[in-house]
Amino acid sequence: MLVPVTIREVMNPTVETIGPDLDAAAVAELLHGKDIGSAVVVEDGDPVGIVTESDVVGLVAEGYDADTVTAADCMSTPVVTIDADDSIEAAVDRFREHTIKKLPVTDEGDLVGIVTTTDISYYLPHFTRRTTTSSGSTADRHHRERVDTAYEREGWEFESLGPHDDRIETGDVVKFTKTLSQEDVEAFAEASGDTNRLHLDPDYAQGTRFGRPIAHGTLVVGVVSAALARLPGLIVYLSQDTSFLGPVDIGSEVTAECEVVEDLGNGRYRLTTRATADGDEVIDGEAVVIADPIPDTA
Known part of the structure; x- marks a missing residue:
């Protein structure tokens, strides 16, 4: 099921807060005792900074006295926040953008x-996936005509780009487009057994989100x-x-785009995978595939 997810649904509603005047030793004791990685610094009810374990450790490593230095001295500020109803x-x-790992969440x-x-x-x-600089040359990429599919249909569109017609290389891109019709949805429900009424019953679906x-x-x-x-x-x-990333309406034109980003060896490749529906991004992720030679029986 495709459903947009908000920060409110994934956040931890328990957030430890401290005042800016709390000494660094007490901050370290709090973080250790609560087994947490950070505390939000609040002044007059508003978040003004955030102190992490690494902030305190760095301060002590630089020779400061943890009993005299305060949270205000070692916190990251201005604090970067996000609204509870924003998307993930x-x-x-x-x-x-800010090269950070924690975001305090606010609501009004x-x-x-x-x-x-x-x-x-x-x-x-895919947020934590490895990033690899494409090492393949794109200068001589061309549209490859041959595909080893059993058949193609009118209305299906594809584009396969790369320097070679017989093998994959880092930097290759392939796209495929088709409209997901009511018939497709019904056939998939029958083939898979997924007869969730959200996909098949308009009256039922009208009462859903x-x-x-x-x-x-x-x-x-x-x-x-x-x-x-x-x-x-x-x-x-x-x-x-x-x-x-979002729902796909029945009748939408869906385009999938995959790019080879890493040669893993032994015929295995890692690709980024994304899809749009009528221009809106609905899927993001990555895949790993094996590219075997075409069999002699083809």
């Missing part, structure tokens, strides 16, 4: 919780699989990490 994607952007100005990169990674596994029927999440991921099948070679799925 907004939190990812803030983590990356009140401190209501804290969210960390670990909390987010449970919902967006979506207000209408939506396509199965796994059916949408299937478009990613279809894109991968149009890479050179015999492509075999090994793994797929997927984050669902």
